[in-house]
Amino acid sequence: MSLRAWSLLLVLCGTIFLEGIDVAMLAVAVPTVRADLGLTTGTAAWVMSAYVLGYAGFTLLGGRAADLLGRRRMFLGWLTVFLVFSGLGGLADEGWTLILARFVTGVAAAFMTPAALSIITTSYAEGPQRNQALLVFAGTAAGGFSLGLVIGGLLTQLGWRWVFFAPVLLAAAILLAALRLVPAEPRPARVKGGFDLGGALTAAGAMLLLAYGIVRLEHGLDGWPVTVAAVAAGLLLTGLFVAVERRAATPLVRLGILREASLVRADLGALLFVGSFFGFQFMATLYLQELRGWSSLQTALALLVMGVDAVLAPTLTPRLVARFGNARVILGGFVLAVGSYALFLPVGPDWSYAAMFPTLLLTGLAFALAYGPLTIAGTEGVAEEEQGLASGLLTTATQFGSAVGIAAVTAVYGIAGGGLGGFRAALVVPLVMVALGAVVTATGVRGRAVTRPAGRAPAPAGRPPSAAGSRSRGRPAPSTPPGTASR
Numbered sequence: 452m453s454l455r456a457w458s459l460l461l462v463l464c465g466t467i468f469l470e471g472i473d474v475a476m477l478a479v480a481v482p483t484v485r486a487d488l489g490l491t492t493g494t495a496a497w498v499m500s501a502y503v504l505g506y507a508g509f510t511l512l513g514g515r516a517a518d519l520l521g522r523r524r525m526f527l528g529w530l531t532v533f534l535v536f537s538g539l540g541g542l543a544d545e546g547w548t549l550i551l552a553r554f555v556t557g558v559a560a561a562f563m564t565p566a567a568l569s570i571i572t573t574s575y576a577e578g579p580q581r582n583q584a585l586l587v588f589a590g591t592a593a594g595g596f597s598l599g600l601v602i603g604g605l606l607t608q609l610g611w612r613w614v615f616f617a618p619v620l621l622a623a624a625i626l627l628a629a630l631r632l633v634p635a636e637p638r639p640a641r642v643k644g645g646f647d648l649g650g651a652l653t654a655a656g657a658m659l660l661l662a663y664g665i666v667r668l669e670h671g672l673d674g675w676p677v678t679v680a681a682v683a684a685g686l687l688l689t690g691l692f693v694a695v696e697r698r699a700a701t702p703l704v705r706l707g708i709l710r711e712a713s714l715v716r717a718d719l720g721a722l723l724f725v726g727s728f729f730g731f732q733f734m735a736t737l738y739l740q741e742l743r744g745w746s747s748l749q750t751a752l753a754l755l756v757m758g759v760d761a762v763l764a765p766t767l768t769p770r771l772v773a774r775f776g777n778a779r780v781i782l783g784g785f786v787l788a789v790g791s792y793a794l795f796l797p798v799g800p801d802w803s804y805a806a807m808f809p810t811l812l813l814t815g816l817a818f819a820l821a822y823g824p825l826t827i828a829g830t831e832g833v834a835e836e837e838q839g840l841a842s843g844l845l846t847t848a849t850q851f852g853s854a855v856g857i858a859a860v861t862a863v864y865g866i867a868g869g870g871l872g873g874f875r876a877a878l879v880v881p882l883v884m885v886a887l888g889a890v891v892t893a894t895g896v897r898g899r900a901v902t903r904p905a906g907r908a909p910a911p912a913g914r915p916p917s918a919a920g921s922r923s924r925g926r927p928a929p930s931t932p933p934g935t936a937s938r
Contacts, residue, residue, distance in 0.1 A: 471595025476603030505557025508659035513562035514843015533559035541615030589823035594761025604748035650703035660685030668858035717828035722852035723888035727881035730856030760819035784821025785889035
């Protein structure tokens with residue numbers, strides 16, 4: 452790739468790095484924030500949950516908005532919102548203002564991240580160049596979260612408000628670079644029949660209610676009627692959303708895209724893999740801090756080895772994908788994760804770090820093998836004008852996966868009575884999730900050949916794509932011949 456192409460990729464990767472460290476740093480800082488502001492346990496929990504609600508609730512809408520309203524416009528605009536409300540979070544003196552700031556920051560990420568991903572998938576030619584860009588993007592995401600744990604521990608020692616102000620500085624630098632490097636694009640054509648407002652409202656409502664119900668799983672059986680009601684209402688709105696999309700002249704989500712088996716398999720695999728990863732990481736943190744009494748900084752340094760994926764994803768994984776194809780590399784990641792989590796099941800009250808190290812290292816390696824190729828498989832072969840939608844679906848899956856994984860292990864831990872027994876019981880959740888993901892992925896393993904889908908490649912990075920290269924809107928992408936690795 453050219454220098455400009457690498458520079459553009461660096462800016463876009465900076466966005467996902469920003470999102471990763473933002474979440475990780477706050478996870479480390481929440482106990483200190485709670486003590487300093489005198490927050491209740493419930494309010495402190497909502498400081499984290501508000502971001503998840505905003506992110507998961509609007510990602511699908513955010514992805515499609517990038518297609519219809521302009522990827523560059525959505526990226527720059529919502530990056531600015533992310534910057535502003537992250538700063539407001541650092542200035543908060545009351546719980547409700549911090550929760551509001553985190554919710555809006557999550558909404559901003561829901562629009563910003565799919566836009567960044569769709570800029571990559573439309574700026575780099577499908578094939579080795581795009582695969583390399585997506586694997587670097589995935590590695591940066593993992594590195595942001597891993598380094599965020601350590602950075603969060605260090606900044607919390609200086610003062611928890613720096614956990615909010617540091618992302619402001621990074622976001623400002625990314626914004627300035629993006630203004631110069633993110634390519635201009637033709638003004639989106641006026642949507643015939645108007646914007647699908649009904650679809651947007653029902654989609655956002657359904658995602659918010661489902662995310663809320665999932666987050667409430669953390670309470671176990673406590674208040675279960677509210678949890679059930681939220682999930683039921685979310686499912687009802689989902690049904691209404693489907694009905695609206697069937698009749699809309701220009702639907703927010705073309706339902707035909709959900710008939711693409713490869714895309715659905717990639718999204719479901721991403722949900723299960725990311726859910727298992729965050730569920731395991733949450734329980735590992737709980738084990739080290741609450742059962743072993745390690746400090747937040749000691750815990751972050753211990754888990755840093757899982758950040759090996761940030762090195763391997765852009766270096767080793769592209770070679771494996773080129774040789775074996777996406778599906779087989781993804782399956783290898785799932786199988787490795789199954790073994791990794793299984794190794795941790797018999798964890799004892801006084802395990803040495805040497806005993807934990809193999810699981811932590813293998814978990815990072817599994818992430819490097821699976822996450823990037825899942826990103827490729829979830830966007831490959833999709834028409835250029837629907838890349839934002841595909842990115843939104845994939846990001847929605849990963850956000851719901853992380854919410855499900857953390858909520859499920861928390862619920863099982865509480866129901867099992869806590870302590871070492873509860874910890875071991877909760878560890879079964881990520882193991883089951885990743886095993887299911889391996890089964891889903893195995894159905895897509897076919898030949899080893901990597902066949903490039905038909906159709907003109909996207910414009911080179913740094914230049915706006917030509918309308919002539921797009922497939923017609925509303926028409927499914929040509930089916931990929933058997934033997935395509937990611938299929």
